[in-house]
Amino acid sequence: MRFTVTAADKRGLVRRMPEFRAAVGKVGATPFEYGGDLFHELAHSIVSQQLAVRAAEAVFARVADLADGLTPENLLAADAENLRACGLSARKVEYLRGAARAALNGELDGERLAMLPDAKIVEALTKLKGVGVWTAEMLLIFHFGRRDVLSTADLGVRRGLEILLDRESFTADELAEIRRRVSPHGTLASLCLWRIKDGK
Secondary structure, three states, rough: EEEEHHHHHHHHHHOOHHHHHHHHHHHHHOOOOOOOOOHHHHHHHHHHHOOHHHHHHHHHHHHHHHHOOOOHHHHHHHHHHHHHOOOOOHHHHHHHHHHHHHHHHOOOHHHHOOOOOOOHHHHHHHOOOOOHHHHHHHHHHOOOOOOOHHHHOOHHHHHHHHHHHOOOOOOOHHHHHHHHHHHHOHHHHHHHHHHHOOOO
């Protein structure tokens, strides 16, 4: 499936929060594909935690090769020491195995979760060890294609807001108010803020 942004979406965000007017006009948002295998994407998120992008991709490739395409069954069958040798910490091995068990017992059922509202998806995902709110929100955007996700837990979103609003920091209440203001166009706001942060 493809996440796209229309002119009506941009107008809607600007109506809700006029500060985005110049950003939406100049920055826009690039369409992206979403969906796919939820376990695979969650495993990638877990592997990538606290690693630079290049290092994360290298570790993930080794894990996927060891687990023969990274299915839940193959990951659980893989020897823990061999997984560690791929560059994983003992904790990440534990997290990955927990996610694999959840996929096999139905807790990590993408089709079932897709029927739930955003907050319930976050609640379900964060019950898994190693999955925090940020990871769940990234999956809301890039796996489930949800349209109203302003991830204030994301450092890139916060940096984009600092640039956009010429501020050095925000309180939790201020971030909650910004989230309310951009709704129901939170994902478009996130996409714009990431590109602002990157100087694009």
